[in-house]
Amino acid sequence: MDKTKIEQQAKKIMDEFLLVLGKIDQLPYELGTERPSSMRKDGATQTDNGFSSRMLENAPKIKDNCIVAEKKKW
Amino acid sequence: MVKIGLEIHGYLAMNRTRQKLFCCCPIAADALPNTIVCPRCTGQPGSKPMLPNGEAVEKVLACSLMLDCTVNRKLIFQRKHYDWPDLPKGYQMTISGSYSHPVGEHGSYLDIGIRECHLEEDPARWDPETGLVDYNRSGYPLIEIVTEPDFTSSEQVKLWLESLLTTLSYIKAVSRNAGIKCDVNVSTDHHPRVEIKNVNSIRAIVAAIDGEIRRQHDAVTSGEKVFSHTRSPPDAHGMTHFMRSKETALDYMFIPEPDLPVLHIPEDLLVSIQKTLPEKPHLKVVKFQKMGLSPIDARILASDLALAELFERVAKVINPILAAKWLRHELLKVVNASEKALHELGLDEGYIIELLQMVEKKEVTDQIAAQLLLQLTEKSFSPRAYVARQGLGIISKEDELGVLAEKVIAENQSAVKDYLAGEEKALNFLMGKVMALSKGKAKPDTVKMLLKQRIAHGQNKD
Numbered sequence: 001m002d003k004t005k006i007e008q009q010a011k012k013i014m015d016e017f018l019l020v021l022g023k024i025d026q027l028p029y030e031l032g033t034e035r036p037s038s039m040r041k042d043g044a045t046q047t048d049n050g051f052s053s054r055m056l057e058n059a060p061k062i063k064d065n066c067i068v069a070e071k072k073k074w
Numbered sequence: 075m076v077k078i079g080l081e082i083h084g085y086l087a088m089n090r091t092r093q094k095l096f097c098c099c100p101i102a103a104d105a106l107p108n109t110i111v112c113p114r115c116t117g118q119p120g121s122k123p124m125l126p127n128g129e130a131v132e133k134v135l136a137c138s139l140m141l142d143c144t145v146n147r148k149l150i151f152q153r154k155h156y157d158w159p160d161l162p163k164g165y166q167m168t169i170s171g172s173y174s175h176p177v178g179e180h181g182s183y184l185d186i187g188i189r190e191c192h193l194e195e196d197p198a199r200w201d202p203e204t205g206l207v208d209y210n211r212s213g214y215p216l217i218e219i220v221t222e223p224d225f226t227s228s229e230q231v232k233l234w235l236e237s238l239l240t241t242l243s244y245i246k247a248v249s250r251n252a253g254i255k256c257d258v259n260v261s262t263d264h265h266p267r268v269e270i271k272n273v274n275s276i277r278a279i280v281a282a283i284d285g286e287i288r289r290q291h292d293a294v295t296s297g298e299k300v301f302s303h304t305r306s307p308p309d310a311h312g313m314t315h316f317m318r319s320k321e322t323a324l325d326y327m328f329i330p331e332p333d334l335p336v337l338h339i340p341e342d343l344l345v346s347i348q349k350t351l352p353e354k355p356h357l358k359v360v361k362f363q364k365m366g367l368s369p370i371d372a373r374i375l376a377s378d379l380a381l382a383e384l385f386e387r388v389a390k391v392i393n394p395i396l397a398a399k400w401l402r403h404e405l406l407k408v409v410n411a412s413e414k415a416l417h418e419l420g421l422d423e424g425y426i427i428e429l430l431q432m433v434e435k436k437e438v439t440d441q442i443a444a445q446l447l448l449q450l451t452e453k454s455f456s457p458r459a460y461v462a463r464q465g466l467g468i469i470s471k472e473d474e475l476g477v478l479a480e481k482v483i484a485e486n487q488s489a490v491k492d493y494l495a496g497e498e499k500a501l502n503f504l505m506g507k508v509m510a511l512s513k514g515k516a517k518p519d520t521v522k523m524l525l526k527q528r529i530a531h532g533q534n535k536d
Contacts, residue, residue: 018339045100
């Protein structure tokens, strides 16, 4: 199956989902998960030193330490 | 008829915990691109968010209360879906959108309705021109303040935003240096609203509004229909461009974030935040004007909380107008020269009051007091003890000053002639000479009187 056809099908599924979602005024269940703690307390910052280089190594294209993504795509 | 509404995004100023919203990566504006990142803030498959940063939640609560919003105590993060390169997960975590209750809602600030205040994560920095993406900013805690469309002109927006930023700086909630980003919605003559995205300075916001009002007017004049859509921020020539049709909440497919629990705001937290909120700047301006200050002095003193509170304490023991003159002019001159904020200078307030009491009682000249004020920003000492030790007290004895005045008159005969010819400036020049001879300690009024007296006496003799 070619890429364009998959994209069209995906869009169709999402559009249909949107239409169904739009008909819901109120969800039939209570939203969210309850846990004893819901906020993070103060703490020191941490840096994952190796992660940055691993991420950039896996990027298809990099420039000036930035990943090069699409241009002018709104 | 023009209606303008704003969606204001500001970076929360994190003081205790300089961590991102859902991970422990530091907030560091000057870091090299993509060096303060982790699997969480770059949305790597399998990564889960940490609980939200508690300080960020507190800051948004404080902002909501400052803007007289009703605070919701049960908050649910949602996923807001869109697929731009700046959003690695494909969704943004936010306390807004369908099914959510914002942190604060139904507020009001200076006669403009506040629809809601909420907390969300910032996307990455993406340059659409080059395609370059830096994920350092991904996950920074942001506040979004949405106003009702109550503005009617760009000038009103400008003044309101300046006041809002001062108010938020009072509670150290928003990082002023990081700036704000605004989505501006403009509707003219009941036409559908047009949104201009990501306008990043007050000046640009004013230009965007004025430009959009003109554009809609021109469109109608030439028979075009104004339709709801989103436009780009103004380019180098101040022009905005069509980006896309306007999204609705449905386009974003909001769903509750399953990886985060319901955020419960304890009543005692809300009460403790409420207790720490300062008086709002515009109320301080009114109060200062009632104390006899000019509108400009009142506004400048109220523009910084540390300065405003210092003025309030000093004005309890010193004449408020004298206190305003010294704090607004002399102290601010010193603060600006230091390139630090007032609260960073570590000034001993007691010694400032002591110095200004000496000025009020005319125990030192303004010139000496200004020098002492500068020294007080560098080290802490008692001005009264220092003046006594160094013999810097004001000289008002006429016999002492008379000698100096006569010496200056004798050495500056051309200035004397100018003064006699009607040039008032020449007298100021002579006064300056006497002040210099007295090392700034001469009482100016006495010097002036003596100079006039001696010059007149000399003329009579001739």
